[in-house]
Amino acid sequence: MINIKIAKKEDIEALMSSRLEMLKVVNDLPEDYEYSDEMIKESRDYFLRGDHLSVLAFDGNEVIGCASMSFIWIMPTFDHPTGKRAHLMNVYTRSEYRRQGIARKMVGLLIKEARSRGVTEISLDSTRSGRPLYQSMGFTDSTEGMVLTKDRIKQSMRDNDDI
Numbered sequence: 461m462i463n464i465k466i467a468k469k470e471d472i473e474a475l476m477s478s479r480l481e482m483l484k485v486v487n488d489l490p491e492d493y494e495y496s497d498e499m500i501k502e503s504r505d506y507f508l509r510g511d512h513l514s515v516l517a518f519d520g521n522e523v524i525g526c527a528s529m530s531f532i533w534i535m536p537t538f539d540h541p542t543g544k545r546a547h548l549m550n551v552y553t554r555s556e557y558r559r560q561g562i563a564r565k566m567v568g569l570l571i572k573e574a575r576s577r578g579v580t581e582i583s584l585d586s587t588r589s590g591r592p593l594y595q596s597m598g599f600t601d602s603t604e605g606m607v608l609t610k611d612r613i614k615q616s617m618r619d620n621d622d623i
Contacts, residue, residue, distance in 0.1 A: 461519075462517055462518070462519055462524070462557070462560070462562060463517070463518045463519075464515055464516070464517045464518075464525075464562070464565050464566055464569060465515065465516060465518070466513060466514070466515055466569070466573075467507075467513075467514040467515060467516050467526075469508060471516060472504065472507055472508060474516055474523045475507050475514055475516065475526065476500070476503065476504060476507070477523060478516065478523045478525070478526040478552065479503060479507075479526065479550060480495060480500075480503075481552070481554075482526065482550055482552035483495075485552070485555075486552070486587065510530065511530065511531045511532070512528055512529060512530045512531060513528070513529050513531070513570060513573055514526060514527065514528040514529075514550075515527050515528075515566045515569050515570060517553065517557075517562050517565075517566060519557070524553065524554045524557045524562070525552055525553035525554065525557065525562050525563065525566060526550060526551075526552050526566070527548070527549075527550060527551040527552070527563065527566035527567055527570055528548075528549050528550045528570075529546045529547065529548050529549070529570040529573070529574060529582070530546065530547045530549065531544065531545070531546050531574070531577065531579070532544075532545050532546070532547070533545075539580070539581070540580040540581050541580065542578045542579070542580050543580075544577060544578045544579045544580060545579060545580065545581045545582070545583070546570075546574045546577075546579045546581070546582045546583070547582070547583050547584065548567065548570060548582055548583070548584040549584065549585070551563050551566065551567060551584075551590060551593075553566075563590075563593055564593060564596075564597070567593070567594075567597060568597070571597070582599075583602070583605075584599065586599075
């Protein structure tokens with residue numbers, strides 16, 4: 461029987477193993493890929509101290525899936541009067557457990573929790589294979605956003621150092 465639960469601090473090892481497994485699969489990394497110490501430390505610190513909620517799916521004692529939601533608070537706007545937003549990420553189910561509704565249940569639990577916290581917008585970045593699930597749950601495409609990534613932040617700082 462599959463059990464889905466909200467992760468607690470004592471689940472840190474299960475969270476870490478599931479996240480690192482998910483990153484290998486999603487990024488098509490070799491099984492023996494070694495993450496940097498910084499990546500491991502920062503991920504662990506985030507799970508322990510970040511403003512987020514994670515869920516884990518278990519088959520017995522074995523972790524077979526995970527999903528996380530980060531919560532952010534911005535200045536309120538007309539569309540988001542509470543200023544409370546969330547970002548859904550790291551939704552992952554092991555391949556042999558897919559198409560059984562596990563990801564839907566994990567995401568549904570996170571959406572329910574976000575709603576109880578007054579969140580007025582949930583964003584996500586999706587893989588092609590994940591899009592049908594999110595669309596079936598009411599997510600729509602957005603063209604509003606732009607992003608400045610770490611490499612471009614450095615370049616922007618150099619290009620605009622007269623500011």
